[in-house]
Amino acid sequence: xxxxxxxxxxxxxxxxxxxxxxxxxxxxxxxxxxxxxxxxxxxxxxxxxxxxxxxxxxxxxxxxxxxxxxxxxxxxxxxxxxxxxxxxxxxxxxxxxxxxxxxxxxxxxxxxxxxxxxxxxxxxxxxxxxxxxxxxxxxxxxxxxxxxxxxxxxxxxxxxxxxxxxxxxxxxxxxxxxxxxxxxxxxxxxxxxxxxxxxxxxxxxxxxxxxxxxxxxxxxxxxxxxxxxxxxxxxxxxxxxxxxxxxxxxxxxxxxxxxxxxxxxxxxxxxxxxxxxxxxxxxxxx
Amino acid sequence: xxxxxxxxxxxxxxxxxxxxxxxxxxxxxxxxxxxxxxxxxxxxxxxxxxxxxxxxxxxxxxxxxxxxxxxxxxxxxxxxxxxxxxxxxxxxxxxxxxxxxxxxxxxxxxxxxxxxxxxxxxxxxxxxxxxxxxxxxxxxxxxxxxxxxxxxxxxxxxxxxxxxxxxxxxxxxxxxxxxxxxxxxxxxxxxxxxxxxxxxxxxxxxxxxxxxxxxxxxxxxxxxxxxxxxxxxxxxxxxxxxxxxxxxxxxxxxxxxxxxxxxxxxxxxxxxxxxxxxxxxxxxxxxxxxxxxxxxxxxxxxxxxxxxxxxxxxxxxxxxxxxxxxxxxxx
Numbered sequence: 001x002x003x004x005x006x007x008x009x010x011x012x013x014x015x016x017x018x019x020x021x022x023x024x025x026x027x028x029x030x031x032x033x034x035x036x037x038x039x040x041x042x043x044x045x046x047x048x049x050x051x052x053x054x055x056x057x058x059x060x061x062x063x064x065x066x067x068x069x070x071x072x073x074x075x076x077x078x079x080x081x082x083x084x085x086x087x088x089x090x091x092x093x094x095x096x097x098x099x100x101x102x103x104x105x106x107x108x109x110x111x112x113x114x115x116x117x118x119x120x121x122x123x124x125x126x127x128x129x130x131x132x133x134x135x136x137x138x139x140x141x142x143x144x145x146x147x148x149x150x151x152x153x154x155x156x157x158x159x160x161x162x163x164x165x166x167x168x169x170x171x172x173x174x175x176x177x178x179x180x181x182x183x184x185x186x187x188x189x190x191x192x193x194x195x196x197x198x199x200x201x202x203x204x205x206x207x208x209x210x211x212x213x214x215x216x217x218x219x220x221x222x223x224x225x226x227x228x229x230x231x232x233x234x235x236x237x238x239x240x241x242x243x244x245x246x247x248x249x250x251x252x253x254x255x256x257x258x259x260x261x262x263x264x265x266x267x268x269x270x271x272x273x274x275x276x277x278x279x280x281x282x283x284x285x286x
Numbered sequence: 287x288x289x290x291x292x293x294x295x296x297x298x299x300x301x302x303x304x305x306x307x308x309x310x311x312x313x314x315x316x317x318x319x320x321x322x323x324x325x326x327x328x329x330x331x332x333x334x335x336x337x338x339x340x341x342x343x344x345x346x347x348x349x350x351x352x353x354x355x356x357x358x359x360x361x362x363x364x365x366x367x368x369x370x371x372x373x374x375x376x377x378x379x380x381x382x383x384x385x386x387x388x389x390x391x392x393x394x395x396x397x398x399x400x401x402x403x404x405x406x407x408x409x410x411x412x413x414x415x416x417x418x419x420x421x422x423x424x425x426x427x428x429x430x431x432x433x434x435x436x437x438x439x440x441x442x443x444x445x446x447x448x449x450x451x452x453x454x455x456x457x458x459x460x461x462x463x464x465x466x467x468x469x470x471x472x473x474x475x476x477x478x479x480x481x482x483x484x485x486x487x488x489x490x491x492x493x494x495x496x497x498x499x500x501x502x503x504x505x506x507x508x509x510x511x512x513x514x515x516x517x518x519x520x521x522x523x524x525x526x527x528x529x530x531x532x533x534x535x536x537x538x539x540x541x542x543x544x545x546x547x548x549x550x551x552x553x554x555x556x557x558x559x560x561x562x563x564x565x566x567x568x569x570x571x572x573x574x575x576x577x578x579x580x581x582x583x584x585x586x587x588x589x590x591x592x593x594x595x596x597x598x599x600x601x602x603x604x605x606x607x608x609x610x611x612x613x614x615x616x617x
Contacts, residue, residue: 032405034412082581091352091408092537092580095530099573103566214526218416221409256424263417266410267398 002130004251005244010136011219012243013143017198018216019223019235020147021072021191026224027167027231028187030087034094035075036220037213038101039192043068043199044208045109048116057119065196071101072192073185081184105210113207121204139201146197147236150190154232163187215259219246222262226269303462303544310548311455318447324559331555332548333450334512339535339547340457341504345497346533347541348470350477354529355395355411358418359502361524362388363509365422365429368437368519377440385506392502393495400495403480415526422521434520437513446514453511454548457504462544464500473497474542527569531558534576540586549587 018036025033047064051057075097083089123134154160165173166183174180198216206212223242227234242262249261317329342356366384371377399410422429429435441449464470472493475483484490513519531554539550557568583590 026405030405032408079577079581086584088350089580089584091405092533093577095533096573096577096580099527099530099534099576100570103569103573106566107564107570214416218413221413225406225409257420260417260420263413266413270398270402270406270410 004247006130006132007136007251008244008247009240010132010140010243011247012240013140014198014202014216014239015219015223015243016236016239017143017146017194017201018213018220019227019239020150020232021194021198022220023224023227023232023235024163024187025191028163028170029076029080029084029184031080031083031090032094032221033075033191034091034217035097035101036072036191036195037217038098038105039068039071039075039195040199040202040213040216041105041208041210042071042101043192043196044116044203044212045105045114047200047203048114048208049109051116057117061200064200065193068194068196068199069189069192072188072195075101076185076188080188081181084184102210109208109210111210113209113212115207116203118204133205135201135204139205142197142201146194150194150232153190159186219259219262222266222269225266300462304459307455307459307462310458311451314454315447315451318450328555328559330450330512330515331559332551333454334508334515335532335535335551335555336548337450337453337457337511338505338508339532339551340461341501342532342536343461343542343547344464344473345494345501346536347543347546348465348473348477349494349497350541351494351497352408352533353411353498353501354408354526354533355392355399355414355498356501356505356532357524357526357529358415359388359392359505360509360512360532361418361422361519361521362391362502363506364437364513364519364524365509366506367440367510368435368513369428371438371440380440381507381510384510385503388506388509389499389502392499395502396495396498400491400498412526412529415524415529419521419525422524429521432521434518434522436518437516439514439517441514443515446511450511450515453507457507458544458547465542465544469493469496477542531569531572534572536586537576538579538586540588540590543586543588546586546588553587 018040022033022036025031025036043064046067047060050063051060055063079093079097080090083093118135118138120134120138123137125132125134125137154164162173162178163183163186165176165178166180170180173183199213202216203212219242220239223235223238226238226242227236242265245265246258246261250258253261314329314333318326318333321329338356338360341359342353345351345353345356363384366387367380370380370383375383395411395414399407399414402410423432426432472483472488475486475488476490476493480490535550535554536546537550538553539546539548554572557572561568563571579586585593
């Protein structure tokens, strides 16, 4: 039972890191960023190829995270920036970007899965009957660290304050002289870096392939809906809830249908609580 | 441009459309019959997709709601008919049950998601397709698992071809009628401004629900015919990427326009099947094309052509200013 819960927490941390990136972007720009899965895939492949070329894992991981941030900002500059006035086109553009990014990965690295080796592959933490592989522990640590860093950024710096202002009311923020374009890019940069963290932490537990992030992305969207689009702490709480639910479902019902439990939650939420678990002002970031 | 239905001019236009669609069906039949091999497969896919996408054109084109669940209805029709046929039921009954069963599934999906707005709708329908694919892959006893299953021959090949060609014209005709009905107007109202539509008394959730159930019927019927022609079906034919490419086709063709499904599927299938650019590249090109069209020509290829066509013409006769200007030119 505790083992199942620990696995659930692992999943939850993964979902939270991805979902916070989605919710941040949604908060400032109202874009459902389906392309985030493509960012994660490219970051994971970058990490794999740098580490495959012989560089130490830390360098490879940093390269992957940087690549995530770069690609994410690129999507904003090249595509999303041009549809700020047309939110109805956002899902279409996001899906188009996803198609491009995934197939770039397919083109560059081929379709077969690659395994990413880490220095902590063989580590196995044990406490009584509960065991936690090193790669999963690393993901939990990385997730907590990066979310704490994000919290500090949003609550303690002027950049973070500006971002919260943009998320609360775009027009008012623009009138107050906040440089909007920089805020958009910054939101995508943070989301991309978090996507990179997710990729580096998640890829070793699975494998690197062009479609590795699809399920995670869907679950992350459920998390975002759970917490209310645009709420960071809602995303963290929702991530943990969904992770535990999917972990329990996989353990006690059927592992093959793991992500279907997320769908079940999504349907229940939309039917019972259309506004999300915590009723948020949907535009809020922190 | 709306044509009043009960005037002589309106009827002339309706008759012309009917004649055009009949001609289209005949051409489709000749192509399906005459073109062999790989190219025959391309023709088949274009026709099948056009039938399926006519349904998507209702909810996505007229209603402005990007449904990613459509490929699930397509697959639902294919798998249900194959399963029932395997149980020994007559083909006509199988087709009927497959379409009916898929519409029932569409109703359940629509009951949940017709109440949601924009982004939530896209997320929810995308997830529905992912789960459907999960079921198709994992419920191996019924669906044959990841490698798919064979489909028994229910219709003779020639019957299938006739049905395909006839369905193309008939479904486009059905769309023509629906888009000119009050239902079509309500969907357009939702696309333009959902809040306003609700305020002036459009039951938005119910209209979206009906649109989704009707669209699932088109998808399922196309799936039945596809399974019959293809002889084998597999989960990889009904993935979320396919569902997204369907959306791309509507967007490229020009959402809400009568021939958008045909033009869109010709472009998408042409890119993915005819032009061999190596793995992934054709989809990258489609992605770029889709984004460019979304940003630059929001009305799609057909909308862009119409705009170009209309530009050099003088003002429309029934605009009051037109006769005065004509006099100035004459004097």
